[in-house]
Amino acid sequence: MIVNVIGAGLAGSEVAYNLGKRGIRVRLFEMRPKKMTEVHKTGYFAELVCSNSLKSEDITNAEGLLKAEMKLMGSITLEAAEKARVPSGKALAVDRNIFAKEVTEAIESLESVEVIREEVTEFDPEEGLWVVATGPATSDGLFSFLRNLLGDDFLFFFDAVSPIVTFESIDMEHAFWGDRFGKGKDYINCPLTDGEYEELWKALVEAEVIEMEDFDRKLLFERCQPIEEIARSGKDALRYGPLRPTGLVDPRTGKEPYAVVQLRREDKEGRFYSLVGFQTRLKWNEQKRVLRKIPCLRNAEIVRYGVMHRNVYINSPKLLDIFFRLKKQPNIFFAGQITGVEGYMESAASGIYVAYNVYRILKGLSPLKLPEETMMGALFSYIIEKVEGDLKPMYANFGLLPPLKTRVKDKFGKRKKLAERAIEAMRKFLEEYPW
Ligand SMILES: Cc1cc2nc3c(=O)[nH]c(=O)nc-3n(C[C@H](O)[C@H](O)[C@H](O)COP(=O)(O)OP(=O)(O)OC[C@H]3O[C@@H](n4cnc5c(N)ncnc54)[C@H](O)[C@@H]3O)c2cc1C
Structure with missing residues (x-):
């Protein structure tokens, strides 16, 4: 079976790369450079649209912990970032062009990935496997199609969030x-x-x-x-x-x-x-x-x-199951910022998670939730299972993790323990369910 991935941003690139390198056939649709978004400037995959910082690498920082977990699962974002790294203290900052070029070349070199530089404005929801990863600047054509597919109430156009x-x-x-x-x-x-x-x-x-x-x-x-x-x-x-x-x-x-x-x-x-x-x-x-x-x-x-900006995202708690598939049409997955995760690394992480479960399904295995003690597991579970009312996009943070059994008073010590527990949980999970 071919997996159709729409959008080669941070999330779509992770999906395509992680499936492609495991020999799964992928058709990756990217509309740039033929049709640009309002925020992208190049034709490269995984373009960083704003800051060149992928934030902290320290595991006592939520973004650092997220990276440690992504590394364990396998991430083209982190592999490329390593090659494009520029000095930036404890943060992982990159030369954005080298970074995006590395991701693009890594994907284009995979035999099982076919890259199609076209805008997708519709697809047959009854046919094939789809991963929609078109991000906050989803093209108008696809936006209209998704609106018809999901219903008006389920597609948000503006992100106006209070702190x-x-x-x-x-x-x-x-x-x-x-x-x-x-x-x-x-x-x-x-x-x-x-x-x-x-x-x-x-x-x-x-x-x-x-x-x-x-x-x-x-x-x-x-x-x-x-x-x-x-x-x-x-x-x-x-x-x-x-x-x-x-x-x-x-x-x-x-x-x-x-x-x-x-x-x-x-x-x-x-x-x-x-x-x-x-x-x-x-x-x-x-x-x-x-x-x-x-x-x-x-x-x-x-x-x-608090933020206020243009941002297309779906009402994931109502529409998706915990594996980021449409409840009513489980052959259609969503990944990246369109699901309501926010941030470069969070978007990439959701792509890895979707790829992991698509891979399992194609191998005849049942999809799996990530442990809630992990930052990835806690973030995805928050988006799908824990939100009350309408979803507001969320990034990785320690408040998402289940509390420790014993109370640790100082903030740094607590985060260190939470991070160690998360990494251990991810290691065990991958030992038991490798891919
Ligand atoms: C203006 C702006 C600034 C941001 N700054 C930061 C920041 O500094 N740090 C941070 O962590 N996060 C930032 N974000 C949030 C977020 O992390 C990024 O938007 C991130 O790129 C999202 O990843 P993604 O893979 O979901 O989408 P994207 O990286 O946007 O990828 C989506 C891809 O889909 C393609 N596409 C869209 N529609 C179609 C279609 N119909 N057919 C084919 N291809 C299509 C696009 O060309 C694009 O390549 C910012 C967001 C915005 C909008």
Whole structure:
């Protein structure tokens, strides 16, 4: 059987390479350079569209742990990165052209991979095996086809995400549980005095934002306004808008606070909370600074910064099974950022995972979940099984991993133990189920 892979980005390249080198026949469709996306500049596979950093290699950093696991599974991204490495301290940074050229040549040299430089605008969903890995800049033609296949509600075009923090880093001494008008206790409320509100408002108005294309700005602002824009429209705009205290009585004072930042649960286990109405274009270091102005978030660990940009991704928890196949059509897999993982390495890692299970299926074996103690297993399980409500793209972070059995107080020691456990789990898994 031939595996059809659409898109030779980070994810599609991993799928094609990992299957091709094992002798599986692959047809890899890539529309560049004939048709370019808004963000790519070359015809190479696995082009890095922005930063040339693949982030940390230290296993006590979530990205470093992800790399260690990918290396164990086999990764063309990491092999090519090694050859294209440029000095960058603890991070793995690459010469982007050498890197992308290495990936392209490695794939093109595989006999079992046929490269077709064409845009795919449709395919027969009833026929053959497909892996859709067309990323955040999926072409318009394929976007329309997917919209018909999956339904309107399942394809998101904009990524407007509020920051997400870990529950354990929220200072509950300065917060209280409760929904508006005493209707439940699902939300965490961070009350602000008038002085604290003013400080937060000032910080928001003064903070630096990431600029965006006019086209994006128009489309985006029609849908939802960034918090800093609301703040700019007047000093009281926030406390009559997303920070309004109406119906929220602080049990410690018996009164409605001056303003309230609400936090909503993000996952079934209650390990992550997002700031309600805080979608933002602030630069990441500015988000950190602004959030510190909210008393219950002074020491908050941000696992996902707020973003607003064009980004095509599907509602994976509703559409995909844990193996990243369509529930209703298991011959169609998705990989990369289109599934809701975010980041170069996360996208590549999802490609490896999809390749692993496609390979198993073609060998007559059943597909397998990766251990949840691993960063890859935890991330994929989060995307498919743990999200509550609509999916917001997620990158690797230690908050995803199941807690250690014994409590380790210092952050570094805890991460080291979590990382060692993850690597051990991945080693054992691959010993038992090699490919
Ligand atoms: C502007 C921008 C900047 C980013 N910066 C960073 C960053 O600095 N660091 C980071 O970690 N992550 C970043 N990301 C997020 C993400 O990591 C990258 O987008 C990553 O490249 C996603 O990998 P992918 O394989 O899913 O998609 P891509 O790498 O985009 O690959 C998809 C491929 O599919 C092709 N394609 C699309 N439609 C079709 C079609 N119909 N037929 C055939 N081929 C098609 C495209 O040409 C492309 O080659 C950024 C994203 C964007 C949009």
